Amino acid sequence: ETGVTQTPRHLVMGMTNKKSLKCEQHLGHNAMYWYKQSAKKPLELMFVYSLEERVENNSVPSRFSPECPNSSHLFLHLHTLQPEDSALYLCASSLLFAGGSYNEQFFGPGTRLTVL
Amino acid sequence: AQSVTQPDIHITVSEGASLELRCNYSYGATPYLFWYVQSPGQGLQLLLKYFSGDTLVQGIKGFEAEFKRSQSSFNLRKPSVHWSDAAEYFCAVGARGNKLVFGAGTILRVKS
Numbered sequence: 001e002t003g004v005t006q007t008p009r010h011l012v013m014g015m016t017n018k019k020s021l022k023c024e025q026h027l028g029h030n031a032m033y034w035y036k037q038s039a040k041k042p043l044e045l046m047f048v049y050s051l052e053e054r055v056e057n058n059s060v061p062s063r064f065s066p067e068c069p070n071s072s073h074l075f076l077h078l079h080t081l082q083p084e085d086s087a088l089y090l091c092a093s094s095l096l097f098a099g100g101s102y103n104e105q106f107f108g109p110g111t112r113l114t115v116l
Numbered sequence: 117a118q119s120v121t122q123p124d125i126h127i128t129v130s131e132g133a134s135l136e137l138r139c140n141y142s143y144g145a146t147p148y149l150f151w152y153v154q155s156p157g158q159g160l161q162l163l164l165k166y167f168s169g170d171t172l173v174q175g176i177k178g179f180e181a182e183f184k185r186s187q188s189s190f191n192l193r194k195p196s197v198h199w200s201d202a203a204e205y206f207c208a209v210g211a212r213g214n215k216l217v218f219g220a221g222t223i224l225r226v227k228s
Contacts, residue, residue: 048215105216
């Protein structure tokens with residue numbers, strides 16, 4: 001596997017289900033991100049993990065719970081979602097340099113989530 | 117706060133014609149600028165980036181972009197569009213904390 005992978009690619013769940021999205025990066029990066037992409041809305045940054053520590057949480061509802069057990073893996077745990085949470089969830093990773101200088105993010109193919 | 121505006125929601129061009137997609141940004145310091153492309157059902161692929169130096173940057177698939185500080189713009193261009201270029205294109209600015217702020221995207225349709 002190369003780049004950033006995400007599983008599953010498609011997920012249909014009921015509002016009472018609990019499920020998890022998985023992301024894995026094979027690029028040796030040290031920062032990982034979750035984005036939400038809804039129809040007709042700009043990409044929304046949900047969470048940022050840098051060196052496995054969550055450094056950003058953009059007022060995301062508590063029904064979304066991220067987990068970053070190591071620098072290569074990122075999970076998004078889902079429970080009691082609402083139909084408006086249906087979207088494409090994208091994972092990305094990047095390499096952060098000392099001093100915080102910027103570097104590009106590499107994206108996975110996304111998980112298409114449908115909440116019934 | 118940082119923001120990115122892509123004024124055109126949809127653009128249709130004929131195959132072989134030239135293309136320019138517009139992007140304007142708002143950022144207080146020297147910006148880090150990116151163009152990404154997304155094909156249906158896929159993630160985002162980086163086309164090109166500007167960090168510093170030459171204001172005309174070359175990217176993959178024959179794309180280029182020009183950074184114009186005076187106009188706060190970073191427009192994407194391609195001299196001759198191919199049918200496979202049909203996709204959605206996103207401009208983004210790198211914000212503090214290695215975050216990306218995206219524009220709303222421009223959907224490119226290519227007619228034969």
